[in-house]
Amino acid sequence: xxHAEGSYYLPELSHWPLVGSIGLFLATGGFAYALxxxxxxxxxxMTVSYIGLAIVIFMLFGWFGTVIKESMAGKYNSQVDTSFRxxxxxxxxxxxxxxxxxxxxxxxxxxxxxxxxxxxxxxxMTNAILHEGFQAVWPTNGPAxxxxxxxxxxxxxLPLWNTIILLTSGVTLTWAHHALKAGKNSQLVLGLFLxxxxxxxxxxxxxxxxGHAYNDLNLKLTxxxxxxxxxxxxxxxxFHVFVGATMLIVMLVRAMKGxxxxxxxxxxxxxxxxxxxxxxxxxxxxxxxxxxx
Amino acid sequence: xxxxxxxIKRWLFTTNHKDIGTMYLWFAxxxxxxxxxxxxxxxxxxxxxxxxxxxPNFFNMMTTLHGLIMVFGAIMxxxxxxxxxxxxxxxxxxxxxxxxxxxxxxxxxxxxxxMLVAPMFIGGDFMAGQGPAFGWTFYExxxxxxxxxxxxxxxxxxxxxxxxxxxxxxxxTILNMRAxxxxxxxxxxxxxTWLITAFLLIAVMPxxxxxxxxxxxxxxxxxSFFDAAGGGDPVLFQHVFWFFGHPEVYIMILPAFGIVxxxxxxxxxxxxxxxxxMVYATAAIAFLSFIVWAHHMFTVGxxxxxxxxxxxxxxxxxxxxxxxxxxxxxxxWKGSMTFEVPMLWSIAFVFLFTIGGFTGxxxxxxxxxxxxxxxxxxxxxxxxxxxxxxxxxxxAGVYYWLPKWTGHMFDIRLSKIHFWVSAISVNIxxxxxxxxxxxxxxxxxxxxxxxxxxxxxxxxxxxxxxxGTQLLFLYIIIKCIKGGDKVSDEVWEDxxxxxxxxxxPAPYHTHATPPxxx
Ligand code: HEM
Ligand SMILES: [Cu+2]
Numbered sequence: 086x087x088h089a090e091g092s093y094y095l096p097e098l099s100h101w102p103l104v105g106s107i108g109l110f111l112a113t114g115g116f117a118y119a120l121x122x123x124x125x126x127x128x129x130x131m132t133v134s135y136i137g138l139a140i141v142i143f144m145l146f147g148w149f150g151t152v153i154k155e156s157m158a159g160k161y162n163s164q165v166d167t168s169f170r171x172x173x174x175x176x177x178x179x180x181x182x183x184x185x186x187x188x189x190x191x192x193x194x195x196x197x198x199x200x201x202x203x204x205x206x207x208x209x210m211t212n213a214i215l216h217e218g219f220q221a222v223w224p225t226n227g228p229a230x231x232x233x234x235x236x237x238x239x240x241x242x243l244p245l246w247n248t249i250i251l252l253t254s255g256v257t258l259t260w261a262h263h264a265l266k267a268g269k270n271s272q273l274v275l276g277l278f279l280x281x282x283x284x285x286x287x288x289x290x291x292x293x294x295x296g297h298a299y300n301d302l303n304l305k306l307t308x309x310x311x312x313x314x315x316x317x318x319x320x321x322x323x324f325h326v327f328v329g330a331t332m333l334i335v336m337l338v339r340a341m342k343g344x345x346x347x348x349x350x351x352x353x354x355x356x357x358x359x360x361x362x363x364x365x366x367x368x369x370x371x372x373x374x375x376x377x378x
Numbered sequence: 379x380x381x382x383x384x385x386i387k388r389w390l391f392t393t394n395h396k397d398i399g400t401m402y403l404w405f406a407x408x409x410x411x412x413x414x415x416x417x418x419x420x421x422x423x424x425x426x427x428x429x430x431x432x433x434p435n436f437f438n439m440m441t442t443l444h445g446l447i448m449v450f451g452a453i454m455x456x457x458x459x460x461x462x463x464x465x466x467x468x469x470x471x472x473x474x475x476x477x478x479x480x481x482x483x484x485x486x487x488x489x490x491x492x493m494l495v496a497p498m499f500i501g502g503d504f505m506a507g508q509g510p511a512f513g514w515t516f517y518e519x520x521x522x523x524x525x526x527x528x529x530x531x532x533x534x535x536x537x538x539x540x541x542x543x544x545x546x547x548x549x550x551t552i553l554n555m556r557a558x559x560x561x562x563x564x565x566x567x568x569x570x571t572w573l574i575t576a577f578l579l580i581a582v583m584p585x586x587x588x589x590x591x592x593x594x595x596x597x598x599x600x601x602s603f604f605d606a607a608g609g610g611d612p613v614l615f616q617h618v619f620w621f622f623g624h625p626e627v628y629i630m631i632l633p634a635f636g637i638v639x640x641x642x643x644x645x646x647x648x649x650x651x652x653x654x655x656m657v658y659a660t661a662a663i664a665f666l667s668f669i670v671w672a673h674h675m676f677t678v679g680x681x682x683x684x685x686x687x688x689x690x691x692x693x694x695x696x697x698x699x700x701x702x703x704x705x706x707x708x709x710x711w712k713g714s715m716t717f718e719v720p721m722l723w724s725i726a727f728v729f730l731f732t733i734g735g736f737t738g739x740x741x742x743x744x745x746x747x748x749x750x751x752x753x754x755x756x757x758x759x760x761x762x763x764x765x766x767x768x769x770x771x772x773x774a775g776v777y778y779w780l781p782k783w784t785g786h787m788f789d790i791r792l793s794k795i796h797f798w799v800s801a802i803s804v805n806i807x808x809x810x811x812x813x814x815x816x817x818x819x820x821x822x823x824x825x826x827x828x829x830x831x832x833x834x835x836x837x838x839x840x841x842x843x844x845x846g847t848q849l850l851f852l853y854i855i856i857k858c859i860k861g862g863d864k865v866s867d868e869v870w871e872d873x874x875x876x877x878x879x880x881x882x883p884a885p886y887h888t889h890a891t892p893p894x895x896x
């Protein structure tokens with residue numbers, strides 16, 4: 086149906102949600118299948134999962150493409166804009182809670198489970214009988230020395246650089262935002278470009294750091310509590326940086342095409358919020374995973 | 379009115395809140411019967427001591443899938459179905475705020491359900507029980523032993539994804555789409571309870587996603603979250619799970635509170651007593667639900683300070699809960715009450731939910747819980763709050779709004795039979811379980827000592843009657859959709875609220891131009 090100008094935009098039928106559901110189903114189901122029955126089966130068991138992933142990516146292009154087209158056609162009034170903003174904000178809150186679960190696990194291990202294994206509280210006998218000689222110090226790979234001897238990843242060096250890089254990227258992004266509001270498109274493009282570059286540098290450093298950890302420090306995902314929390318937290322964060330950087334690249338392309346106006350640029354702001362969120366998570370990581378050891 | 383799409387595409391690709399609400403409700407109803415069939419298997423096995431019908435692993439699989447399907451497949455989607463149908467109608471919005479995402483939230487669900495139950499049928503002998511069999515709470519390290527765990531984990535991820543998107547949509551709708559004049563404190567209580575529920579969902583579903591992700595990496599990628607050898611702890615699983623799990627039980631009951639708070643004023647012909655206190659009580663319950671989770675873990679070996687703190691925090695929830703119960707009673711006090719079918723279910727809700735609330739209080743007391751934990755007493759508790767609480771409210775809501783949705787009155791005689799048989803049999807089913815639990819019968823065990831036989835038989839008989847009666851519900855609904863006496867726009871005498879101002883049946887698009895409130 087078509088609505089009078091200014092009323093809330095109600096979209097027509099859309100096949101993208103169903104496509105997305107099928108994609109997710111194949112991607113996750115295929116992955117589960119591969120995990121259970123072996124990743125390197127004769128035909129490559131991940132095939133189904135990759136097909137699913139491709140469908141999801143196809144869906145994202147199609148769906149967001151539709152939304153961008155509708156937005157450029159001026160179908161969205163300010164109320165629709167508010168709905169989008171709320172959607173993004175609450176989505177970010179859900180992401181915060183996802184990280185909270187992993188930070189919570191880190192907190193629990195450092196303050197409860199590891200000290201208890203070391204005999205704290207009323208666990209002296211547990212320690213004496215089951216884990217004799219185990220000293221509760223963080224970082225640790227547990228009483229069984231899971232994953233073998235390892236070295237700790239120092240906070241100075243690359244992690245510190247990465248902190249500076251991400252913080253700087255927050256600044257360049259804010260600069261781009263101000264430029265956008267002032268209607269200076271070339272500054273906007275430059276600011277976005279710098280932010281993306283910084284994001285990519287961050288990710289490359291992270292990859293390098295992982296290589297260093299695996300090859301030189303014998304610090305792996307399988308290195309007990311320390312390796313588990315280190316790689317799961319930094320890994321999920323890195324993935325979010327990747328997603329955020331992808332969003333920013335899309336924004337960069339759109340900015341170059343002149344999609345944004347000083348009044349109408351929700352997509353840019355959503356990506357910016359996401360980037361700042363990723364930034365803040367990193368600060369938490371830097372403090373609790375790298376620094377306070 | 380044929381300005382709307384037809385055929386299969388209408389349902390697959392729809393962006394209409396009423397279509398999506400209908401699909402949610404039918405999905406939930408289907409799941410109710412699948413989960414219900416599993417419950418029948420459980421009660422058949424428990425009819426006599428010894429092993430009769432299925433083997434122990436199959437029994438465990440039944441309890442596991444029954445719980446998961448009822449929680450994630452029946453109760454939650456039914457509540458979202460109500461939200462889809464009613465929230466836009468009640469706040470005067472043309473549709474949900476994000477209609478396409480709304481469709482996605484729904485269409486993930488059937489796929490998630492398939493992923494959840496498919497392992498039952500994959501590989502080997504069906505009767506050996508191939509599916510998940512570690513309880514709906516999937517405690518580590520037991521669940522980590524299951525070879526097809528990954529399917530379960532991704533099913534939970536998909537369910538979480540659906541819930542989060544659904545909740546974002548509901549919040550955006552309520553905060554952004556209200557008709558002019560519909561201030562927050564004028565919103566119908568159902569809308570309020572869903573606003574707060576959606577907030578809870580957004581806060582805790584990601585934590586559930588987190589905990590299953592930890593299980594996945596522990597099993598397949600060698601991490602040590604729940605492995606003491608590496609410095610982790612299986613108890614960590616319980617903490618993270620219940621940080622999700624306790625708010626989850628309120629996710630299932632708050633919208634039920636909302637439904638009942640709509641119905642009782644209508645048939646008592648009085649405005650809801652203490653509207654503002656209802657809102658604050660709901661918010662208080664939601665807040666408290668984040669800080670009581672370890673009352674499920676009293677016997678796990680927590681430090682005494684932890685036990686005490688979680689006990690005090692838990693019993694505090696009784697205060698806002700009691701505020702609600704007293705308000706419902708006070709709403710009925712001196713009202714011109716009539717006992718239409720939705721009202722019958724709502725009054726039963728108030729009575730029976732309160733019983734469940736009391737047993738909850740008992741369980742919240744640490745020394746007592748040491749005896750009750752993991753017995754049938756807990757099973758009785760949560761079935762009183764979930765079946766005679768959430769499910770009864772859902773049924774009440776269906777009877778209350780079905781005439782608005784279909785334009786027809788349902789068969790009143792049959793629905794009264796449905797009510798009375800259900801209300802009596804549900805007590806035959808669950809009340810004896812209190813005694814069983816107090817006498818020490820453990821939950822999740824397919825066999826039991828001889829002295830528990832009578833109460834188990836009574837319970838099973840109640841179960842078969844209760845289960846069978848729900849087929850009558852299905853018949854009543856289908857009959858009502860097909861035809862019946864035409865109802866007025868108002869449906870119920872003097873019913874208040876925007877939903878009663880639109881025609882019956884509610885047309886495909888409502889409130890295209892927002893109404894003005896007061
Ligand atoms: C008055 C408020 C309530 C209190 C104080 C309370 C307290 C408790 C406690 C202490 C337990 C743990 C018992 C044990 O395992 O030993 C428990 C279990 C449970 N409660 Fe409640 N409860 C309340 C209301 C509710 C409501 C409203 C619901 C759902 C609608 C609910 C659903 C459950 C469920 C599902 C379990 C069992 C979880 C399992 O499988 O172990 N409770 N409750
Ligand atoms: Cu609880």
